Amino acid sequence: MGTDTARQACAALPAGADDSSRTLRVAGRLRALRQHGKTAFADLDDRAGTIQLLLRVNELGEGPYQEWLADLDPGDIVGAEGNPAVSRRGEPSLLVRSLTLLSKAIAPPPEKYHGFQDVEERLRRRYVDLLASPEVRDRFRARTELISEIRKYFDSAGFLEVETPILLRVASGAAAAPFVTHSNYLDVDLRLRIAQELPLKRLLVGGLERVYEIGKTFRNEDLDSIHSPEFTELEAYWAYADYQDMRALTEGLFDKLARRAVELVPTPQVEKAAAAFRPPFPTVDFVDELERRSGIKDLLSRSREELRELARSIGSTVPDNSSTGTFLDKLFEHYVEPTFTGVTFVVDFPLATTPLARRHRSKPGRVERFEVFTPAFELANAYTELTDPDEQAERFRTQLGERGDDRYAYDEDFVEALRYGLPPTTGIGIGVDRLIMGLLGLSSIKDSILFPLVRAR
RNA sequence: GGGCCCGUAGCUCAGCUCGGUAGAGCAGGCGGCUCUUAACCGCAAGGUCAGGGGUUCGAAUCCCCUCGGGCCCGCCA
Numbered sequence: 001m002g003t004d005t006a007r008q009a010c011a012a013l014p015a016g017a018d019d020s021s022r023t024l025r026v027a028g029r030l031r032a033l034r035q036h037g038k039t040a041f042a043d044l045d046d047r048a049g050t051i052q053l054l055l056r057v058n059e060l061g062e063g064p065y066q067e068w069l070a071d072l073d074p075g076d077i078v079g080a081e082g083n084p085a086v087s088r089r090g091e092p093s094l095l096v097r098s099l100t101l102l103s104k105a106i107a108p109p110p111e112k113y114h115g116f117q118d119v120e121e122r123l124r125r126r127y128v129d130l131l132a133s134p135e136v137r138d139r140f141r142a143r144t145e146l147i148s149e150i151r152k153y154f155d156s157a158g159f160l161e162v163e164t165p166i167l168l169r170v171a172s173g174a175a176a177a178p179f180v181t182h183s184n185y186l187d188v189d190l191r192l193r194i195a196q197e198l199p200l201k202r203l204l205v206g207g208l209e210r211v212y213e214i215g216k217t218f219r220n221e222d223l224d225s226i227h228s229p230e231f232t233e234l235e236a237y238w239a240y241a242d243y244q245d246m247r248a249l250t251e252g253l254f255d256k257l258a259r260r261a262v263e264l265v266p267t268p269q270v271e272k273a274a275a276a277f278r279p280p281f282p283t284v285d286f287v288d289e290l291e292r293r294s295g296i297k298d299l300l301s302r303s304r305e306e307l308r309e310l311a312r313s314i315g316s317t318v319p320d321n322s323s324t325g326t327f328l329d330k331l332f333e334h335y336v337e338p339t340f341t342g343v344t345f346v347v348d349f350p351l352a353t354t355p356l357a358r359r360h361r362s363k364p365g366r367v368e369r370f371e372v373f374t375p376a377f378e379l380a381n382a383y384t385e386l387t388d389p390d391e392q393a394e395r396f397r398t399q400l401g402e403r404g405d406d407r408y409a410y411d412e413d414f415v416e417a418l419r420y421g422l423p424p425t426t427g428i429g430i431g432v433d434r435l436i437m438g439l440l441g442l443s444s445i446k447d448s449i450l451f452p453l454v455r456a457r
Numbered sequence: 458g459g460g461c462c463c464g465u466a467g468c469u470c471a472g473c474u475c476g477g478u479a480g481a482g483c484a485g486g487c488g489g490c491u492c493u494u495a496a497c498c499g500c501a502a503g504g505u506c507a508g509g510g511g512u513u514c515g516a517a518u519c520c521c522c523u524c525g526g527g528c529c530c531g532c533c534a
Contacts, residue, residue, distance in 0.1 A: 016492085032494070039491040056491065074484070088492045108484050111468040113495045118468085120526045132468090175534045221533055317531065326534045353534075399534090444527095457507095457525055 001025060002048030009084040010092035018085030018095045026051060026094060027079040027102060029131065032112055033072060040069055041087075044080065044094075045134070053080055054093040068099055074112070075105030075131075123446055123454050140450060142264040143436045147214065149260050150234060150432075153253050159210040159236060164199035166192055166216070172409040173197035173356070176219040179229075192218040196235040197356065197427065198414045201385065204239050204425055205417045212236035214432065225444040226377045229453055232432040239423040242384045243368045246426040247345065250372070250380065251279045254343070261439040273441030276342045276374070286332065286349045287366065293335040299328070300350060300365040307331070323399070325353035337373065343438070346371045355395040357383035372430075374438050382428035389418035 006024045013019060028046035030053075038057040043050055057065045059082070072078070079102055085095035110116040110132045122129040129136050151161065169188065171178035173195030181190050196213050203211050217233040238246065258277035261270055291299055296310060307327035311318060316330040328350050336346075347370045348363055357367035369383035386392050396410040433448040446452040 032496095034493045034496050035490085036493065036496080037490040039493080041493045041496085043494070052494070054492080058491085087494090089494080091492085091494065093492095108467055111470095111483050111495095113483070114469040116468075117470095118464090118526090120464090121468095123526090128468095177533080219533090225528085227533090315531095318534085319532095323534065329534060455525065 003028065003044065003046050003051040004048035006051050006084070006094055007049070007092045010086055010094075013084060013086045015086050015090045016088040018083050020083050022084055023081060023097075024084055024094055025079065025081045028077065029105075030072060030074055030076045030078060031109075033074055035069060038065070041093075042072070044078070052087065052091050052093040053082075054085055054087060054095045055099075056095070059095060059097055071101065072099075073105060073108070075107070075109040076101060077103040077105070120454075123452055126451055138265055139440060139442075139447070142261065142440060143448065145264050146257055146260060146436060146439060147232075147432065149257055150214065150253065153256055154212045154236060157210070157249065159212045159238070160208055162200070162203060162208070162211050162213055163215065164193075164196055164203075164213055166218075168193055170409050170411050170413075172411040172414070174219075177221055179218050179220045194219050195429065196233060197429065198411055200235055200237050201422060201425065201427070202414065202417045204237050205420050205422050209239040209423070210237070223453060225446070226434065226437075228433065228445050228449060231445070231449075234430040234432050234435075235427065237385070237425055237427040239425050241426045242424065243370055243382055243426050246382045246428050247370055250382065250428060250430075251281065255279055257435070257439055265440060269441045270439070274439050277439060281372075282342070282344050284336065284344055284346045286336075286346055289336050289346075290328075290332050293339065294331060296331070299331075323352065325350065328353055340373050340375050342375070343379075344373045346373060354383065355399045356386055356392075358386045374434075376437075376443075377434055378431075379434050379438060380428055380430040382426065385422065385425040385427055387418060387422040387424060389415050392418055 001024060003026055006026050009022060009024055026044060026046065028044045028050075031043040031045050031050070034041040040055040042053040042055065044053050055065065055068065060068065079100040080094055080096050081098045082094045082096040085093045087093050110128060116122055116129050116132040130140070155161070167181070167183075167190045169190060171191035171194045173193075174197070176194040178191035178194050181192065182188070183190055195217060196215065200211055200213060212235065214232065214234045216230055218230050219227075220229060221227065223229055236246075236249075238249070254277040258274040261274040261277075264270075287299055291297060294310075296302075299307075302310070304324045304327070307324055308320065308322070311327040311330040314331065314334045316327075316334070318326055318330060348360055348366045349357075349369045349371070351359065351365055351367050354367045354369055357369045360366035360368050367383060369381070371378060371382070372380040386395065393410075393415045396415070433445050436442070436448045437445060440448075442448055
């Protein structure tokens with residue numbers, strides 16, 4: 001039985017009493033051992049919580065009692081059988097009749113009061129971090145539960161969960177450097193996906209009208225408090241809907257997850273963090289807000305050179321040959337992003353920033369796109385999808401021409417797929433590790449990932 | 458890539474400013490204690506002071522380099 005059941009069995013007893021008519025059995029890890037000559041106390045943890053073991057010469061006998069105490073160390077994994085009891089000080093306890101050593105901890109657990117503090121060691125040896133800290137175990141359980149909620153949400157909205165390839169000949173769908181590996185059999189270099197977007201949209205061409213995928217995505221770039229080379233991404237595509245529909249769906253998801261997060265981890269930190277994900281959310285028009293904050297007029301009619309000079313004037317050191325979209329992004333990052341105080345929806349981006357989105361129906365020079373920002377990071381990116389194969393081909397070429405490298409790689413087969421007809425569609429990508437960070441109030445993406453990549457030493 | 462900070466016992470930390478035999482608590486060992494919950498009391502043990510080089514009669518301490526980590530900035534659209 002779990003320690004929670006065992007504790008309940010003790011609940012009715014008065015302090016100092018035990019009930020020899022009932023037998024309890026628990027198994028778990030010894031956390032602390034307090035010896036008092038012929039009596040000893042130990043705390044035993046399992047997935048359900050903790051219970052005190054009460055060991056006495058009276059029940060175990062002099063010889064076995066001394067042998068047990070000589071053998072036991074904090075960190076050992078034991079099974080215990082005995083009677084429900086309450087200590088004289090009122091602690092629910094298992095009065096032990098017999099003990100079984102299930103696994104010996106040869107390496108000692110971290111110091112019991114301060115715990116495992118060394119940030120680097122906690123990442124390199126996450127198993128020690130987990131065994132030493134119930135809070136860390138709770139955090140990662142919550143992560144899994146929240147991802148499970150995401151699945152339920154999309155499932156109940158009629159979305160089909162699918163798996164698309166991680167190994168690809170062309171890694172496209174985002175602007176990022178891929179990891180490259182090699183197939184010995186095919187004798188060809190393969191890339192790890194940098195997004196799930198293009199395979200998922202192919203599925204909509206194929207008639208699966210609502211699909212989503214949650215899985216690892218890989219970007220061969222920097223590692224810092226909000227970037228991990230391997231991260232969990234959610235992407236969803238929805239035919240016969242546009243980005244306004246997607247916004248409503250997203251807000252519903254955030255609302256549900258915010259409520260669930262507080263249930264899972266009812267701490268002030270999480271309550272505060274999760275509250276920020278309760279609708280309604282402020283909306284910021286990319287161009288209007290940037291013009292208002294910066295005082296720059298007619299942003300969309302500025303030449304690339306003008307935008308470059310404007311970016312230079314705020315201290316950006318991006319290369320001269322960067323794209324128009326890059327300069328606009330730099331200006332936005334500088335003038336607007338620091339003003340966000342909570343979860344914010346930024347809408348209707350300049351066309352130049354986004355090669356896969358549909359042109360805005362009423363705002364010239366824009367795409368139908370929203371991004372979700374928190375004060376700390378970009379969280380989600382959604383748009384009404386571009387469905388026209390000729391325009392898609394043209395946009396890939398423009399992107400390549402401006403950047404002069406092979407990012408946002410031209411995916412020829414994807415353009416071919418569009419020729420068969422992609423229904424009007426909206427799609428979204430959400431950084432799941434970051435979403436967990438936001439909901440639980442974590443400041444580093446490494447706190448959201450069980451085994452983050454660390455440098456060899 | 459730049460700046461700042463950190464690395465001392467298995468764990469949590471002092472010691473570094475101002476150079477002079479490397480310390481404490483927890484864990485582990487031995488002894489004591491029949492109600493503790495950071496149990497307590499006593500004894501003994503435990504070190505590549507991240508690594509390398511330099512200055513010095515003498516370096517954990519001062520200087521340089523390297524490695525690892527954290528934070529900030531830049532870059533990554």
